[in-house]
Amino acid sequence: MDIGTVVRDSGSTIHAKKSGWRSTQPLIDYKRCTSCGWCWAYCPEPAIRLEGGKYIIDYSFCKGCGICAVECPLHCISMVME
Amino acid sequence: MPYRAIKQLPAEEYLAPGHDMCAGCTVPITVRLLTRIAGKNTVVVNATGCLEVSTTPYPRSAWKIPWLHLAFENAAAAGSGVSAAFKVLKRKGLTDKDVKVVVLGGDGGTADIGLQSLSGAFERGDDITYVCYDNEAYMNTGIQRSGTTPFGAWTTTTPPGLLSAGQRTWKKDLMGIVIAHRVKYAATASPSHIIDAANKIEKAFSKGGPAFIHFLQPCVPGWKIDPSLGVKIARLAVQSGLWPLYEYEDGSVRTTVQVAKRVPVVEYFKLQGRFKHLMNRPEELTLIQNYADGLAAKHGYGPLVPASQ
Amino acid sequence: MTSRLGLSGNTAAAYAVRQLDVDVVPVYPITPSTTIMETLAQYAADGRMDAEIITVESEHSAISAAAAASAAGARTFTSTSSQGLLYMHEVLYVTSGLRLPVVMAVANRAISAPINIWNDQSDVFAERDTGWIQIHAESVQDVYDRMVQAYRIAEDSRVRLPVMVNYDGFVLSHAHGPVTIVADEEVAHFARRVASPFRLDPDSPISLGAIVWPDHYFEVKYQAARALEDSRRVIDEVQNDFRGMTGRKYELLRPYMAEDADFLLLAIGSVCGTIKTAARKMRSEGLKVGLIGLDVYRPFPGKELMRLIGGAKAVGVLDKAFLPGSMAGPAYTDVTSALCRYGVNVPVHDFVAGIGGRDIKVEDVQTMYRVLEKAKDNARFDREIHYVGLRR
Structure with a gap:
């Protein structure tokens, strides 16, 4: 154990999955999505990232808060029961 | 060049997911934005609070940049220490880094118990950017009132009852206190207005001296709100005039986000359980509406437009 | 140079x-x-x-x-x-x-x-x-x-x-x-x-x-x-x-005429200078007294201290501080727990003096050594604190 409670493994909460916190999950309707990035900007985790020009949700970290669904300007994210 | 669109914001993240902040907490939205703009060469000093305990569950940490926590009331002083250290180590050739020192504290750690060390750091002109994430009560200990809890709000120590309508004092004017120190830069911000916030963060870093940004941060359990509504409620705070967005620079104050049509404070309140008891207390609501009208007039906000219109 | x-x-x-x-x-x-x-x-x-x-x-x-x-x-x-x-x-x-x-x-x-x-x-x-x-x-x-x-x-x-x-x-x-x-x-x-x-x-x-x-x-x-x-x-x-x-010697403890001493005072700080003067006086009167300065207090050098006080007939601890309600001064509690831990059997007395700038005179120290001399055949620990220089 390192002295003084030093944590060298920075960003290591990435090993702590949070999917169990969720009762509903966001689904992006990619037919309507314009990849504006608002869902990414407002995600508190972050559980949304840009991959190949498309915003995708990492369900390992999504806590199901639903902010992305409320803030999506095109209303193309819906929250569905797990 | 100021930011104009979400797509222009830096993408590299310095707060990892998997932290323990509540679902729907608006604080990490701010922290993500702040650290993405700050970039790699940044040291974060964190006061004790929700953010501190939820992001560093030993032996793990959500932080990808150097992070320090000492105690509750001394984050500004710790920031001064880190800033001085890098300054002198660079002079002596013991580091080649110019780091930004970002201090993060809640409303308790900033406006109450931490006010003395904040005042000291600002009065000395130390090169720190202090960001207060104000969720308007001691949320980490279970929602006790602080000096920034708004008039009328329920908290566990200002419970409405036969003889009480909740918090009986008005929100402490933290910005006024900070500006009185003649800091290089001070601004209010909201997680709902990301571009406005991003430009303020960028400006704060560019000043080479004490800078302050005061974020209003809706809190899911403390405000008794639906976890999906934090950003929307923050936006209503701005639109009601209760949380005007402005900045202080070169001795003058400038409103940065104009509100043409104001919403009544009750529109902001009715999504929050902490104001539920006010819904049948027109006297208090009038007092608060008058207070919001005053703030709105000061910042040149437009007329009140009742929800029915 | x-x-x-x-x-x-x-x-x-x-x-x-x-x-x-x-x-x-x-x-x-x-x-x-x-x-x-x-x-x-x-x-x-x-x-x-x-x-x-x-x-x-x-x-x-x-x-x-x-x-x-x-x-x-x-x-x-x-x-x-x-x-x-x-x-x-x-x-x-x-x-x-x-x-x-x-x-x-x-x-x-x-x-x-x-x-x-x-x-x-x-x-x-x-x-x-x-x-x-x-x-x-x-x-x-x-x-x-x-x-x-x-x-x-x-x-x-x-x-x-x-x-x-x-x-x-x-x-x-x-x-x-x-x-x-x-x-x-x-x-x-x-x-x-x-x-x-x-x-x-x-x-x-x-x-x-x-x-x-x-x-x-x-x-x-x-x-x-x-x-x-x-x-x-x-x-x-x-x-x-x-x-x-x-060429200057420092140790965890600073013994002064301690090696053959029958009566030892343990003390901290500048008062050690006064104690040395008193000790020399009493030595000249035939009483074998000595001093151990507790220079390094944390970590407490208990083991080293026991080696130095093993031969003494009585030991006094001079505390320039109070621990109200605790029955002893702070250094006394550390010294006595070391004595117990290492099984050293010697009478130990607690002196509280020099509080709030009250002067500790050579005569005060001589009084302490005399208390130790009288106590040599008594019980291992004294029942009460000796407040030296206190008006009652």
Whole structure:
């Protein structure tokens, strides 16, 4: 154990999955999505990232808060029961 | 060049997911934005609070940049220490880094118990950017009132009852206190207005001296709100005039986000359980509406437009 | 090359800080430590020391800025006394808990209320259990020498703990004495920087000060306590190296005519000078008395102490502090627990004196030795504290 409670493994909460916190999950309707990035900007985790020009949700970290669904300007994210 | 669109914001993240902040907490939205703009060469000093305990569950940490926590009331002083250290180590050739020192504290750690060390750091002109994430009560200990809890709000120590309508004092004017120190830069911000916030963060870093940004941060359990509504409620705070967005620079104050049509404070309140008891207390609501009208007039906000219109 | 200067304890400490290439100095005034920061501010203003002086708004911020600067890899120093030290209380634990090698000079002073600016050791004893290495000086020369040694001890990778150099307010902080100074370059070499095991560095980011849950907290605290216990080896090494450089001998304990003594006083700080005078007097009268100065108080050198007092017929502990309601003075409790732990059977008496600047005279010390002489055939522990110099 390192002295003084030093944590060298920075960003290591990435090993702590949070999917169990969720009762509903966001689904992006990619037919309507314009990849504006608002869902990414407002995600508190972050559980949304840009991959190949498309915003995708990492369900390992999504806590199901639903902010992305409320803030999506095109209303193309819906929250569905797990 | 100021930011104009979400797509222009830096993408590299310095707060990892998997932290323990509540679902729907608006604080990490701010922290993500702040650290993405700050970039790699940044040291974060964190006061004790929700953010501190939820992001560093030993032996793990959500932080990808150097992070320090000492105690509750001394984050500004710790920031001064880190800033001085890098300054002198660079002079002596013991580091080649110019780091930004970002201090993060809640409303308790900033406006109450931490006010003395904040005042000291600002009065000395130390090169720190202090960001207060104000969720308007001691949320980490279970929602006790602080000096920034708004008039009328329920908290566990200002419970409405036969003889009480909740918090009986008005929100402490933290910005006024900070500006009185003649800091290089001070601004209010909201997680709902990301571009406005991003430009303020960028400006704060560019000043080479004490800078302050005061974020209003809706809190899911403390405000008794639906976890999906934090950003929307923050936006209503701005639109009601209760949380005007402005900045202080070169001795003058400038409103940065104009509100043409104001919403009544009750529109902001009715999504929050902490104001539920006010819904049948027109006297208090009038007092608060008058207070919001005053703030709105000061910042040149437009007329009140009742929800029915 | 060495030189001799007339310095006060405070200016001697400041002189050492200048030589030690300290980087960050957060300071806040309080009597009787204030002249340290004044001297350092002048050094910086004259360009004789390249340090960031942070004129903080309180002692709480002084130690907080010092701890944070240390976390960032800077060599940091601060100083205080009395209420200031008490105001730091919370952050003293943080500093040792996070293993930050801050060095602090403390000009010891009584605690309010009633407010009193004169010397006793109540302030440092109130911080006895904060996990810091605590060293006490007997003379102005000690203040300088212990300061020169402090960073070598604090920054050693086997230690990584903060060090407090204590000396009596006014008696040592303000009274001037001859101090043999080590040349700047020799101090620089003696106390050269060592690689820090961690620091806030953007190239290899760490988090420091995380919340630690019950599954690790015990281990973390044990680790720091163990490091404090084991630091005596490093202190020994540093003392030996210091002796090699200067010829001046320092040990965890400072025995004086102790080897063959029947009656031993254990004491801390400048009062040891008075005790030596009294001891010489009583020796000339045929009473075999001696003294052990408790120079390094944390870690408490219990084992070493037992070796030195094994042959005595009675031992007295002089406390310049109160522990109200505890039946004993603070040093007495440490000494008696060491006696019990090592099974040494000798009568031990507790003397409380010198409170709030009350003078301890040679005659007072002689009174203490006479109490010990009378007590030699009595029970192992005395039933009550002897308050010496108290009007009742």
